[in-house]
Amino acid sequence: MRKFALARPAALAAAAVLLxxxxxxxxxxxxxxxxxVAPLSGPAATVGTxxxxxxxxxxxxxxxxxxxxxxxxxxxxxxxxxxxxxxVACARDMIEKGAVIIFGNALxxxxxxxxxxxxxxxxxxxxxxxxxxxxxTYGFQVxxxxxxxxxAIAEFLKANKIDKIGMVAATDASGEVGVASARKVFGDxxxxxxxxxxxxxxxxxxxxxxRVAGSDIKVVYSSxxxxxxxxxxxxxxxxGLAQPLIVSYGNISDAFVQLVKDVKPPxxxxxxxxxxxxxxxxxxxDRARSQxxxxxxxxxxxxxxxxxxxxxxxxxxxxxAILKTPNPKDYPAVKTFLESTPIPSVHTQRFSAKSHVGLDxxxxxxxxxxxETWVKADPxx
Amino acid sequence: MTAVLQVEALDGGYGKLxxxxxxxxxxxxxxxxxxxxxxGAGKTTLLKTIAGALPSTxxxxxxxxxxxxxxxxxxxxxxxxxxxxxxxHILATLSxxxxxxxxxxxEGHRPDLPPFEHRVAEVYAMFxxxxxxASQLGGxxxxxxxxxxxxARALLLKPRVLMLxxxxxxxxPIIVQSLAVTLAGLKGRFAMIVVEQNKAFLEQLAxxxxxxxxxxxxxxxxxxxxxx
Amino acid sequence: xxxxxxxxxxxxxxGAVYTFLGIGLVLVYRTARILNLAHGETFAITGVAAALxxxxxxPLGAALGLAILISLAFATGLHRxxxxxxxxxxxxxxxxxxxxxxxxxxxxxxxxxxxxxxxxPVMFEGPPVRFAGGAMPLQGIALVVLGFGVSAGVGIFLxxxxxxxxxxxxxxxxxxxxxxxxxxxxxxxxxxxxxxLLGALAGVLLIPLIAVDFQSGxxxxxxxxxxxxxxxxxxxxxxxxxxxxxxxEAMVGAYxxxxxxxxxxxxxxxxxxxxxxxxxxxxxxxxx
Numbered sequence: 001m002r003k004f005a006l007a008r009p010a011a012l013a014a015a016a017v018l019l020x021x022x023x024x025x026x027x028x029x030x031x032x033x034x035x036x037v038a039p040l041s042g043p044a045a046t047v048g049t050x051x052x053x054x055x056x057x058x059x060x061x062x063x064x065x066x067x068x069x070x071x072x073x074x075x076x077x078x079x080x081x082x083x084x085x086x087x088v089a090c091a092r093d094m095i096e097k098g099a100v101i102i103f104g105n106a107l108x109x110x111x112x113x114x115x116x117x118x119x120x121x122x123x124x125x126x127x128x129x130x131x132x133x134x135x136x137t138y139g140f141q142v143x144x145x146x147x148x149x150x151x152a153i154a155e156f157l158k159a160n161k162i163d164k165i166g167m168v169a170a171t172d173a174s175g176e177v178g179v180a181s182a183r184k185v186f187g188d189x190x191x192x193x194x195x196x197x198x199x200x201x202x203x204x205x206x207x208x209x210x211r212v213a214g215s216d217i218k219v220v221y222s223s224x225x226x227x228x229x230x231x232x233x234x235x236x237x238x239x240g241l242a243q244p245l246i247v248s249y250g251n252i253s254d255a256f257v258q259l260v261k262d263v264k265p266p267x268x269x270x271x272x273x274x275x276x277x278x279x280x281x282x283x284x285x286d287r288a289r290s291q292x293x294x295x296x297x298x299x300x301x302x303x304x305x306x307x308x309x310x311x312x313x314x315x316x317x318x319x320x321a322i323l324k325t326p327n328p329k330d331y332p333a334v335k336t337f338l339e340s341t342p343i344p345s346v347h348t349q350r351f352s353a354k355s356h357v358g359l360d361x362x363x364x365x366x367x368x369x370x371x372e373t374w375v376k377a378d379p380x381x
Numbered sequence: 382m383t384a385v386l387q388v389e390a391l392d393g394g395y396g397k398l399x400x401x402x403x404x405x406x407x408x409x410x411x412x413x414x415x416x417x418x419x420x421g422a423g424k425t426t427l428l429k430t431i432a433g434a435l436p437s438t439x440x441x442x443x444x445x446x447x448x449x450x451x452x453x454x455x456x457x458x459x460x461x462x463x464x465x466x467x468x469x470h471i472l473a474t475l476s477x478x479x480x481x482x483x484x485x486x487x488e489g490h491r492p493d494l495p496p497f498e499h500r501v502a503e504v505y506a507m508f509x510x511x512x513x514x515a516s517q518l519g520g521x522x523x524x525x526x527x528x529x530x531x532x533a534r535a536l537l538l539k540p541r542v543l544m545l546x547x548x549x550x551x552x553x554p555i556i557v558q559s560l561a562v563t564l565a566g567l568k569g570r571f572a573m574i575v576v577e578q579n580k581a582f583l584e585q586l587a588x589x590x591x592x593x594x595x596x597x598x599x600x601x602x603x604x605x606x607x608x609x
Numbered sequence: 610x611x612x613x614x615x616x617x618x619x620x621x622x623x624g625a626v627y628t629f630l631g632i633g634l635v636l637v638y639r640t641a642r643i644l645n646l647a648h649g650e651t652f653a654i655t656g657v658a659a660a661l662x663x664x665x666x667x668p669l670g671a672a673l674g675l676a677i678l679i680s681l682a683f684a685t686g687l688h689r690x691x692x693x694x695x696x697x698x699x700x701x702x703x704x705x706x707x708x709x710x711x712x713x714x715x716x717x718x719x720x721x722x723x724x725x726x727x728x729x730p731v732m733f734e735g736p737p738v739r740f741a742g743g744a745m746p747l748q749g750i751a752l753v754v755l756g757f758g759v760s761a762g763v764g765i766f767l768x769x770x771x772x773x774x775x776x777x778x779x780x781x782x783x784x785x786x787x788x789x790x791x792x793x794x795x796x797x798x799x800x801x802x803x804x805x806l807l808g809a810l811a812g813v814l815l816i817p818l819i820a821v822d823f824q825s826g827x828x829x830x831x832x833x834x835x836x837x838x839x840x841x842x843x844x845x846x847x848x849x850x851x852x853x854x855x856x857x858e859a860m861v862g863a864y865x866x867x868x869x870x871x872x873x874x875x876x877x878x879x880x881x882x883x884x885x886x887x888x889x890x891x892x893x894x895x896x897x
Binding site: 463482 | 771775777778782786787789790791792793
Binding site: 040041042045046049171196197198199201202203204206207208210211213214230231234235238239240255259262 | 610611612615616618619622623626715719723724725726727728730736737739743744745746748749815817818819820822823824828832859862863866867868870871
C-alpha cells in the first residue's frame with residue numbers, strides 16, 4: 001500500500017491498465033467494496049501504516065475463507081498524507097464507487113473533514129479517540145474517547161493521592177482535543193493542571209518541561225502522539241527529571257520502546273486499552289479475543305502488536321459484524337443494528353442510540369514499561 | 382617564425398550554431414596581432430574558444446606547439462593563455478587585492494614563477510591607482526580602473542599570450558589614450574591579440590591587422606588571410 | 610528550575626541546528642547558484658544510515674563515520690551526476706530537480722527503514738550539566754559548540770582563505786574565475802561536500818536527542834532556508850540569524866506559548882524580507 005504514496009502518475013496509469021481486465025469479472029461477481037483512508041506518508045504515517053496492516057490482515061484472512069456472506073472483500077486504501085483536503089477526496093471517491101464501509105484510519109483533522117460526507121451512509125469506522133461522532137451520524141468510534149482516557153488518568157492520580165499534574169500537548173488538532181479533555185476532567189476532579197504546548201517541529205522540549213515539571217509535580221503527562229513524542233521523552237531524560245512520565249496510547253508500541261530504551265525516564269507510563277495486557281482483562285471472552293489477536297498479528301508480521309493495531313482490530317471486527325447483517329447497504333438498518341447489539345471484539349463494543357463511542361473509561365488502563373513489555377502500572381509514591 | 386599560439390582551421394560557436402569557421406592564425410612571441418570587425422562578426426566567440434571557455438567543433442589550438450584543444454579554460458589559463466574579457470568581468474564582491482589574488486591558482490603549475498608579492502608589486506607599479514584602491518571592492522571601481530584591474534589580473538597569470546577583447550569599450554578618449562600607452566609598453570614581452578572596433582587604436586598598437594567578417598578571417602585589404 | 614535559563618539553553622541548541630543547516634544551503638547557493646532543496650536529506654540519510662548500521666551491530670563510531678560518508682557521497686553525487694550535466698537548464702528547473710531528489714531519498718528511506726522513527730545513542734554520555742537553574746545534556750553542549758564553531762569556521766574559510774575566496778569567485782562569476790585559473794568545478798563540488806558534511810554532522814549530533822524518519826529531510830531544509838533567507842544568503846550572517854531564530858523560538862515558546870511560535874516567526878520573516886528589499890522598493894541598489 002505504501003507504493004500508493006510513492007507512485008508517480010505514469011506508474012499509476014500503468015497499474016490502471018494492468019488492473020482493468022480484472023475489474024470487470026470482479027464487479028460481476030459482486031464483492032464488498034471497502035474503503036480505507038489512512039496516512040501512509042507524512043507525519044502521521046506510523047499511525048496509518050499500523051492500522052493498515054490490521055485491515056490488510058483481515059481482508060486476506062476473510063478472502064482466504066471465501067469472503068463474508070459469500071462475497072469477497074475488495075479493499076481500496078487511499079493515502080490522505082494527513083491532509084484533510086486529501087482525505088475528503090479519498091472518501092468522496094470511495095463513496096462514488098459504492099464503498100459499503102469506510103475505515104477512517106486517519107487522524108483527527110482528516111476524520112472531521114470526512115464526517116459530513118457520510119451523513120446518509122456508508123458507515124464510517126473510527127479508531128481515533130479524538131472524534132466522538134454524534135449519535136445522529138453514521139460514524140462509529142471503536143476506541144474510548146479522549147475524555148475517557150483522561151478520566152482513567154485522573155482515576156489513577158486519585159488512587160495515588162496526587163492532586164497536581166504537568167502536561168505537554170502538541171499544537172495540532174489532536175493537541176487541542178487533549179487540552180480540552182484535560183481542562184474538563186482534571187477541573188471536575190479538582191486536580192491542578194499545569195500545561196505547556198509544543199510545536200510539532202520542535203527539536204527540544206526542555207522549556208515546556210521546565211514549565212510543567214516543577215518539584216511539586218508528581219506526574220507528567222505527554223499527550224503527544226507520533227515521532228515528536230520521542231523528543232519529549234528524551235528531553236525529559238536530559239533534564240534529569242525523576243517523576244513518572246505518562247505517554248499517549250499512540251506510543252504503546254515496540255517501535256517506541258526500541259527508540260526510548262536507552263533514554264527512558266526512571267518510570268515510563270502510558271495510557272491504553274486493557275487488551276494490550278490480556279492477563280488483566282476481566283471479561284473472559286474479551287481476554288481470549290485479545291490474546292488470539294496479539295498472537296495472530298505477531299505471527300503474521302513478526303512484530304509485537306501495539307495499541308494502534310488493537311484499535312484497528314476493533315474496527316475490522318465491527319466491519320465484519322456489519323457485513324454479516326442481512327443488508328449491509330441498508331445504512332439506517334445497520335445503524336440501528338450497531339446501536340442495539342454489542343459487538344464482541346478485543347473489547348466488546350457497546351454503541352447506543354445516544355452514543356457512537358463503543359468503549360468507555362472502564363476499558364482504559366494505565367500501563368508501565370518494564371524491561372521491554374508493557375504491564376499494569378505500579379502505584380506512584 | 383616560432384609561433385607561441387597557433388590556431389588551425391578552427392570552427393566554433395554556441396551549441397549547434399557555428400559562429401566562426403576555418404579560422405587559422407599564428408602569433409609569434411614578440412608579436413601583436415590586431416583583429417578588427419563589426420559587432421557580431423564572431424571576434425569575441427573566437428577569443429573565448431581560444432581561451433577554452435567555449436568548445437571548438439573542428440580544428441586545433443596549439444600553445445608553444447602543444448595541443449590544448451581539449452583543455453578546460455582554467456588549465457589553459459594556468460598554461461599561459463590570458464584573456465581580458467569583454468565587459469571586464471571584475472568580481473564585484475571581492476576586493477581589488479582579492480581579485481588579483483585569485484590568479485594564485487596558477488602557482489605550482491608554472492616553472493620559474495616569481496613570488497606572488499613580487500608579481501603584484503610589478504602590476505601595482507604599472508597601475509598605481511590599483512595599489513591605492515587595493516582594499517576597495519571591485520564593484521566600486523570606475524570603468525577605467527576596472528579595465529586596469531582586468532589587465533592586471535591577466536598579467537599576473539604571466540601569460541605566454543595575452544588576448545584583450547574590446548579593451549577601449551565604454552572608456553573616455555583620454556583613458557583610451559593612456560591605455561594605448563600602457564599596452565604599447567607591454568609589446569614584445571609576450572604575444573598579444575587585441576580585438577577592437579576602434580581601428581585607430583589598433584593601428585597604433587598592432588604589428589599586423591586582420592579583419593573578422595561573418596566568422597572568417599580576411600586580410601586588411603579584403604583578400605582571404607593566409608596567416609600561416 | 611529556571612525557565613529563562615532553560616529557554617536560553619533550548620534556544621542555543623535549536624539555533625545551532627538552524628545554523629548548521631543554513632550555512633550548507635548558503636554555501637551551495639553562493640557557489641553553484643542553486644537553492645538545493647535536497648540539502649536536508651543529508652541530515653535524514655546520515656540519521657537513518659547511522660541508526661540502521663548501529664542497529665546491525667556496528668560500533669557507534671564506525672556507524673557514524675560510515676553514515677557521514679554516505680551522506681557526503683549523496684551530496685557530491687547529486688551535483689556530479691544530476692545537476693552538473695544539466696548546468697545549462699534554467700535555475701527554477703534545477704531547484705525542482707533538487708526537490709525531486711529529496712522525494713527520491715524519502716522513498717528510498719521508506720524502503721530501507723519503514724515509516725517509524727529511528728534513533729541511535731548519544732556520543733557524549735553522562736548526566737546533564739546544571740547551571741543557573743537549567744540543565745543541558747552533554748550531547749547538547751557538543752551540538753552548540755560544534756554547530757556554531759564549525760559554521761564560524763566555514764565563514765572564516767570563505768572570507769579569509771585563498772580556497773574560500775576561489776569558492777566565492779566561482780559563485781559570483783564562474784567565467785571570470787575560470788579565466789583566472791580557478792577550477793570552478795572543484796570549487797562547486799567542494800561546496801556540496803562541505804554542505805553535505807555539515808548536514809551530516811547536524812544529524813549525528815541532533816538525532817540522538819530527538820529521532821529521525823524518512824521525512825525529516827525537508828523539515829530540516831526548511832529550517833536551514835529560513836535561517837539562510839534571513840541572513841540574506843550570507844555565510845557569516847547565517848551564524849547570527851540561526852542563533853537569533855533559535856533563541857527567539859525558545860523564548861516565544863516559553864513565554865507566549867508554542868501556539869504563537871509560527872505567527873510570530875512568520876511576521877518576523879516578512880519584516881526581514883521588507884527590510885532587505887528596502888533598496889529595491891526605493892529604486893536604488895546596494896550593488897554598484
